Amino acid sequence: MSEISAVGVIGAGTMGSGIAHVFARAGFAVALCDVEQRFLDRALAQIRTNLEREAAKGKLPPTEIEPALARITTTLDCESLSGGEFPPQFVIEAASERFELKAGLFRALDRVMPPGAILATNTSSISITRLAAQTGRPGQVVGMHFFNPVPVMALVEVVRGLATSDASVAAVRELALKLGKTPIEVNDAPGFVSNRVLMPLINEAAFAVMEGVATAEAVDQVFRLGMAHPMGPLTLADLIGLDVCVDIMRVLQEGFGDPKYSPCPLLVRMVDAGWLGRKSGRGFYAY
Numbered sequence: 328m329s330e331i332s333a334v335g336v337i338g339a340g341t342m343g344s345g346i347a348h349v350f351a352r353a354g355f356a357v358a359l360c361d362v363e364q365r366f367l368d369r370a371l372a373q374i375r376t377n378l379e380r381e382a383a384k385g386k387l388p389p390t391e392i393e394p395a396l397a398r399i400t401t402t403l404d405c406e407s408l409s410g411g412e413f414p415p416q417f418v419i420e421a422a423s424e425r426f427e428l429k430a431g432l433f434r435a436l437d438r439v440m441p442p443g444a445i446l447a448t449n450t451s452s453i454s455i456t457r458l459a460a461q462t463g464r465p466g467q468v469v470g471m472h473f474f475n476p477v478p479v480m481a482l483v484e485v486v487r488g489l490a491t492s493d494a495s496v497a498a499v500r501e502l503a504l505k506l507g508k509t510p511i512e513v514n515d516a517p518g519f520v521s522n523r524v525l526m527p528l529i530n531e532a533a534f535a536v537m538e539g540v541a542t543a544e545a546v547d548q549v550f551r552l553g554m555a556h557p558m559g560p561l562t563l564a565d566l567i568g569l570d571v572c573v574d575i576m577r578v579l580q581e582g583f584g585d586p587k588y589s590p591c592p593l594l595v596r597m598v599d600a601g602w603l604g605r606k607s608g609r610g611f612y613a614y
């Protein structure tokens with residue numbers, strides 16, 4: 328396929344805005360799409376703040392900030408993506424972690440995007456194979472899983488569904504390298520590698536707090552000081568979002584059919600209370 332120079336990003340939340348940031352910083356034209364203008368406005372403000380932070384740290388020439396922002400266009404109509412000035416040859420979906428929502432988006436993208444375009448998903452646990460089956464181009468559906476904060480974390484987990492073609496995997500690997508990331512290829516399985524291992528750790532840390540084994544602070548210190556993790560598992564859970572953690576545990580539970588993946592009741596109660604972590608101002612810690 329021709330070289331990719333324009334990309335579409337569906338979803339302007341934390342991950343979608345981080346993904347738009349790194350593509351725009353690397354010189355790609357980016358069309359960022361969400362369903363409400365306030366989400367797009369918030370994402371652009373966040374991207375500006377993070378580009379300025381990078382410039383202040385000497386990681387980006389300050390003269391690159393405005394050109395990077397100018398490469399991002401926004402739209403409320405994802406189906407109009409293919410009619411833009413630079414129709415994207417690559418679209419990555421970063422919507423909420425719900426299968427039905429993503430499946431609907433993949434069906435729509437398959438309808439409107441040119442036949443050669445690759446449809447990627449930033450899902451953190453949902454089956455690439457199932458999403459690919461929603462489209463008439465399963466060979467061109469691939470997982471491209473970024474990590475939060477996207478501008479900082481070096482990894483892209485490249486997930487190969489059952490039908491994903493070698494060419495699609497190679498194209499996504501190349502894109503990741505152009506973004507300055509390291510692609511690691513894994514096969515499609517619940518939670519892939521990252522969340523199959525990380526989420527049970529976070530879940531178990533929540534059990535330790537629920538059962539009164541230790542405070543959240545103590546659990547986190549064990550991992551920071553004993554295992555040199557940059558942040559403890561509960562601080563990380565707050566960063567990821569406790570709702571996202573519970574959703575991923577449910578995907579693991581359903582996918583493996585093993586009760587060991589049941590979400591910790593404390594996590595579920597906190598989500599019910601609206602304590603979602605950093606984004607809601609309260610999780611294991613207050614923000």
Ligand code: CAA
Pocket residue numbers: 377378380381384450451473474475476477478479480521522557558563567
């Ligand atoms: N954009 C750009 N730069 C950012 C940034 C952002 N959003 N957030 C932080 N940074 C930069 C800072 O400017 C700083 O740069 P320098 O090193 O040049 O000074 C650097 O990142 C470190 O930031 P801070 O000094 O502010 O804070 P820190 O040292 O405590 O590091 C952290 C923050 C990078 C988040 C670090 O604590 C860390 O790596 N934590 C673990 C994060 C992690 O595990 N993420 C994966 C979550 S799992 C996931 O996302 C996938 C999933 O499917 C659930």
